[in-house]
Amino acid sequence: MARRRSARRYNAEKKRIAIERIDTLFELAFRVFPYDKALARRYVELALAVQRKAKVRMPKRWKRAYCRRCHSPLVPGVSARVRLRDGHVVTTCLECGNVRRHPYVREQKERRAEAEGRRERERGVSAPRA
Numbered sequence: 001m002a003r004r005r006s007a008r009r010y011n012a013e014k015k016r017i018a019i020e021r022i023d024t025l026f027e028l029a030f031r032v033f034p035y036d037k038a039l040a041r042r043y044v045e046l047a048l049a050v051q052r053k054a055k056v057r058m059p060k061r062w063k064r065a066y067c068r069r070c071h072s073p074l075v076p077g078v079s080a081r082v083r084l085r086d087g088h089v090v091t092t093c094l095e096c097g098n099v100r101r102h103p104y105v106r107e108q109k110e111r112r113a114e115a116e117g118r119r120e121r122e123r124g125v126s127a128p129r130a
């Protein structure tokens, strides 16, 4: 009887390879973007196809790196305008005008909690356990 590889390990391997390909395609997209925007978009689309096919999550580092509408790579100051407004990071795609807003309340909260902890320590008071 042929030895069967465990389905779980096989799947994990497949997903690892998919992530690798997504990385490569995004790196290519950003590299060719200054010279060939259409080709850059094509690379992003291929990365998206790989991601869907392998059913993996889009790696965090690329999640906000492309426009959801026109698939153009978003380079702040070049193809994207990035502004902070009302507790959101507002990213506007300069290729198609699509706007995405990401709240940063979590970061604000973390920073506040951190500062609070620091103050407590400086005063020599241990922070109460919430």
Ligand SMILES: [Zn+2]
Binding pocket: 067, 068, 069, 070, 071, 072, 093, 094, 095, 096, 097, 098
């Ligand atoms: Zn766009």
